[in-house]
Amino acid sequence: MNSLEKLPQRTLMGPGPSDVEPAVLEAMALPTIGHLDPAFLEVMDEVQQMLRQVMQTENEFTIAVSGTGSAAMEAAVINIVSPGDRVVVGVNGVFGTRLVDMAGRAGAEVESLEFPWGEPIPLEAVEESLARKAADVVMLVHGETSTGVRQPMEGLGELCHEHGALLLLDCVTSLGGVEVALDDWGVDACYSGTQKCLSVPPGLAPLTFSSRALDKLDSRESRVPSWYLDMSMVRDYWGADRKYHHTAPINMVYALHEGLRIVLEEGLEARWVRHERHARALWAGLEALGWQLYVAPEHRLFPLTTARPPEGVDEKAFRAALLGEYDIEIGGGLGPLAGKVVRVGLMGAASTRSNLHGFLEAAERIMGIDGEPAQQAAEDALS
């Protein structure tokens, strides 16, 4: 019994995790040292500096939470929400729904701004809600992993701040794949995951708070409901005090360090352009095969595409054939989209021309279509 000995090598083109660069896996396998070792504290310092660059923020409190993306989501919510706060959440997919759940557990009075899955949250809806009744926090999802929608950010930060609300933003599937400019946008709390466009294995999650968010944390009257995710204490470990809170996931921090280094070496803008180019080519290829893209072109999230299969194609059988015969993983739909769509990611290290062709060629074969129309359409889009 040793399943590790027959572990397959997959191409990860689903909603995450995405393919990891060999250099990141090598960094992760460096010898473990102590969480208070001066050499490790230096690694942490550099991770913080690189995270600030990738998140485009000068927030001092910019760290990696010791858990996966959902842990950082919860950390963001429970540290800036106090019981009784009014929280407005834009809900157009699974992750908005999850924010409502978390804010509710944190004791907030939650208003859900519900919009159809596949559409963004209109600025006017947030404005109308804040004008009707003041709120403490507005929560939005920048890249909705369940639908592949990118939330437009124009005007949201100013609007929230004019009404005295903090702005929380989920950048799990957008960070490192499309522009994320937290300070320009006036975002007060933002989290991401390592396993999407940063192409680092899951297990750590970037989190940043503005000084406004820290002020709210500092002035709370009740304790943060979680000890593990209490950022008023975790801050003393990542900050100058270096006070022990919990043992950091050392080797995962190495991996994130190397992943961020690779992101910055490529350059943020070059990376965004790469994600956009390959996404547009994927869309052309899928449409050439009769797939219907779920999101309107102007709201699509480049790293993750949601598509409905053409008549006669069963999405589950299609995914099983891709994985079983071609070692390519893509995702199925979540919630109301289960069984109706597939989710194809071209994230981070996986966003390559060769993966694009590999996927489209496999799709052509599985669908029994000759003449490589999808690959041709993709090449036309790239040129």
Place this chain on the structure above:
Amino acid sequence: MNSLEKLPQRTLMGPGPSDVEPAVLEAMALPTIGHLDPAFLEVMDEVQQMLRQVMQTENEFTIAVSGTGSAAMEAAVINIVSPGDRVVVGVNGVFGTRLVDMAGRAGAEVESLEFPWGEPIPLEAVEESLARKAADVVMLVHGETSTGVRQPMEGLGELCHEHGALLLLDCVTSLGGVEVALDDWGVDACYSGTQKCLSVPPGLAPLTFSSRALDKLDSRESRVPSWYLDMSMVRDYWGADRKYHHTAPINMVYALHEGLRIVLEEGLEARWVRHERHARALWAGLEALGWQLYVAPEHRLFPLTTARPPEGVDEKAFRAALLGEYDIEIGGGLGPLAGKVVRVGLMGAASTRSNLHGFLEAAERIMGIDGEPAQQAAEDALS
């Protein structure tokens, strides 16, 4: 700027993390695959089976929490404690204190049974508390990492169950290093960390619940206060449903798989004997150098030894010399023991005769003692 390029190789003889076997680091660097990939689900199944063997339990709910030991501690506390529950916590060090904090945040009415640091919690104290007033949960620390005390377990499970209370046990520093027999002891909730006697990098944490604990979770009237650590949902991912909750830390699960395989290959009893032998030799060596062992012999935790320096030895300078000149990490004291003791771990892969000698030789040199009395005393104890 790349601190990873000059990362030192340390010998980890502190309170954790401990040295990691190269095979575990190699397993961790295997290619990342998806968290719903059938090949990964098989890895998870085997991890669960091996965890049950190492924890000596048949509990179906035996998983690895996606966080470090403190995340599993919090998961154990908040899932089985409901607001208003009466909780009795044995407090004789930092980790009992942390349990009080967590139980308080979970809304419990907490009674702390405070005993001096360095001593175990007497059965009679628990009995007296339960007889005085019924409690819902009793929480104890099996291996107190801040002091190096091992809690005797005789009679505790029966006592708690007779009084209708669940028994929660912290086995972070004991699992894999000394006997942990959860079912025999009647433990209902137990957690550990990967980075102590299992010798896997930090970032995952074993957790198990008895059917009694699951019944309490199933019958709660309020939601678990954390979404990320809500085991009523996480259970559906680790169980037969395989329902997505959050993305598991894939590569850390590989590492834990390999670490558990190595533990079982050595054999639990052989491993406990190894830890005891090296601990006894360490004690002899330290005493030969004039260090005073902090805990009475019958209550010492083999994997972790706490010792007061002899007159004229500054513990902080001693530790700095060990790290700086010999690349050996040991720990300082926590809380009231800060500056007063050192903590020396011989855990998992680090519990070797060569580490024992390396440490004692370095200690002799730093203290300027000739004739190798510590190494000699250690050898005598081993023979």
